[in-house]
Amino acid sequence: MLAQSLRASRQSLARVAWQQGVAVSRRTFITPTAVRQADLVQDLYLRELKNYKPTPVKASDAEGHVQTFSIPKAPPSPEESDIASDLKSYETQQVEIEGQAESGAAPVEEDWFEAEEEEEEAAAAH
Template identity: 80%
Template sequence: MLAQSLRASRQSLVRVARQRHVAVSRRSFIAPTAVRQADLVQDMYLRELKNYKPPQVKASDAEGHVQKFNMPKAPLSPEESDIASELKTYETQQVDTEDQSSEGGSAVVEEDWFEEEEEDEAHAAH
């Protein structure tokens, strides 16, 4: 019984293999059915591209579009005599302080910016 079932399975495998081989060979040949038609627009475009000649570049083409480069002038060095006279005027200048500028001799009250504010008792109770 076992031998008969093996023969039957072998025969079925051979039959399936033959069917697949035949199916593959039938499908392998495909003939194109559509005929390539000429595209007039594409042909005209390609012809114009082949016939195009770019214009020659001349040296004078840039005139009027590009500014000529001029080196900037070197900065003038400061005159040392002017620095010396300015330093002398600075040294002889009178220093203004707050005490001298306030007239009447009243003392200036300074505010303490870092003084902490006392919290309200209502906020502290919560």
């Protein structure tokens, strides 16, 4: 019997809580009560923007600020130079060979292996 009364009280409590929840969750339309205050700076700015008239651009306005374009002079072509005389001077050049003296004297032989002999003598002394 006690269990039946507890079950019944639970059901009645749930029913009451659900009815109260439904009453609270109803939607209501709230109208804003704050009146929009005028922003003086914004109003002045917008009025000045509407009243602004830009000055018309003339073709003569750029004369003092822009340089006139002139086509640069073309570089001279290598074909225009005196190729025949350049070829003749190239053919008559003296051939230089590395290691030969210009006067035609016999080249001095250098001994590149002197340091190795000294190293061998130092190693034998030990």
